[in-house]
Amino acid sequence: MWVQLGTSIIGVVWILYQFNKLRVDNEKRLHEYLERHLEKKKRAHAEERTQTLARFDRAQSSPPGRLRVIAAKIAAFFVKLWKYVPFVKPAPPISIAVLLVDAGNTDEAQRQFSARAAELLEQAKLYEEQAEAKRFEAGNAYIYAGRLAAAAGDGEAARLAIDHVLQDVDGSDLDARELASEIARKSGHLETARDECDKLYRIARRHGDRKRMARALRLKAAIHRTGGSPVLARRALEDSIKIEKADLNHVGAAVCFEHLGDLFAEKQPPAKKAARDNYLPAIERFEIALDYMSVARVRAKLEKLEPTLTQHTLASTFVGRLGAWLTELSTRLRAPVRKIEA
Numbered sequence: 001m002w003v004q005l006g007t008s009i010i011g012v013v014w015i016l017y018q019f020n021k022l023r024v025d026n027e028k029r030l031h032e033y034l035e036r037h038l039e040k041k042k043r044a045h046a047e048e049r050t051q052t053l054a055r056f057d058r059a060q061s062s063p064p065g066r067l068r069v070i071a072a073k074i075a076a077f078f079v080k081l082w083k084y085v086p087f088v089k090p091a092p093p094i095s096i097a098v099l100l101v102d103a104g105n106t107d108e109a110q111r112q113f114s115a116r117a118a119e120l121l122e123q124a125k126l127y128e129e130q131a132e133a134k135r136f137e138a139g140n141a142y143i144y145a146g147r148l149a150a151a152a153g154d155g156e157a158a159r160l161a162i163d164h165v166l167q168d169v170d171g172s173d174l175d176a177r178e179l180a181s182e183i184a185r186k187s188g189h190l191e192t193a194r195d196e197c198d199k200l201y202r203i204a205r206r207h208g209d210r211k212r213m214a215r216a217l218r219l220k221a222a223i224h225r226t227g228g229s230p231v232l233a234r235r236a237l238e239d240s241i242k243i244e245k246a247d248l249n250h251v252g253a254a255v256c257f258e259h260l261g262d263l264f265a266e267k268q269p270p271a272k273k274a275a276r277d278n279y280l281p282a283i284e285r286f287e288i289a290l291d292y293m294s295v296a297r298v299r300a301k302l303e304k305l306e307p308t309l310t311q312h313t314l315a316s317t318f319v320g321r322l323g324a325w326l327t328e329l330s331t332r333l334r335a336p337v338r339k340i341e342a
Contacts, residue, residue, distance in 0.1 A: 007062050052098060059104075139165055139169035146161030180196060181193045194220070220295055237259055
């Protein structure tokens with residue numbers, strides 16, 4: 001039995017390996033093909049344009065003779081027929097349209113050109129989407145490299161990765177730019193982090209993206225905190241709290257309250273009451289959102305600040321959990337009852 005199970009697992013793993021290898025090989029071959037042929041293809045299309053327009057001029061300047069019309073029609077017929085022959089690459093519709101021009105059928109040629117243009121534009125959209133996906137993938141790789149460099153204290157490598165994300169990757173990927181700003185903060189490039197954070201806030205405000213506005217303000221607070229400006233960090237967090245409260249985003253507001261508590265706890269000496277007054281609402285909101293891991297994290301900070309302060313959280317914990325349970329119960333009671341069919 002175990003031998004059969006092991007053999008089956010090995011077989012499945014081998015099949016998956018072969019599929020992945022085939023995908024990688026195909027991507028490599030496509031990349032090599034594009035490198036070899038793209039520039040050549042552009043030159044070929046430029047030459048084709050010159051020759052085809054010259055051919056049109058000749059066709060318009062002298063009416064086609066009977067023999068040329070017959071030859072062109074026969075050629076157009078065979079070109080259309082070839083696309084139904086197996087193992088034979090069909091001629092592009094542009095060739096058919098050119099032959100129709102030679103035969104004097106300019107109306108049909110015009111329709112063929114328009115149809116081919118629409119088809120090529122659809123293909124171009126697919127290629128653009130593929131290029132966008134590749135840029136997104138490249139952005140991820142640069143973000144991973146920058147994160148590791150920042151964690152290792154390699155500011156130069158982190159800065160290089162940040163520059164690639166901000167300059168070479170798709171600028172519409174605001175999440176990538178936000179992560180790059182965070183990496184810049186962690187690696188000590190605070191000016192770059194502030195500039196990018198301000199840009200993100202302006203873009204979010206212009207598009208009415210309040211959620212991203214609040215996140216940008218939290219990031220700005222973290223940058224000020226890293227730069228030793230707790231007053232500016234506090235202002236940014238208070239602005240973020242206003243947005244999160246108005247939008248009833250309990251998790252976002254809880255994070256802001258937690259960071260405010262951290263600011264007061266870091267003071268020398270610590271402002272214990274102010275820290276507690278922010279940690280407690282953070283705990284309450286994390287409980288409403290049923291994020292008990294965050295509750296435990298903030299409680300640990302509160303206990304580290306002063307063990308006796310944790311006693312004040314018992315009643316709020318009970319009330320928060322009871323409220324969450326009642327909310328879930330009322331939601332279930334309001335749900336429509338399904339009739340059981342016989």
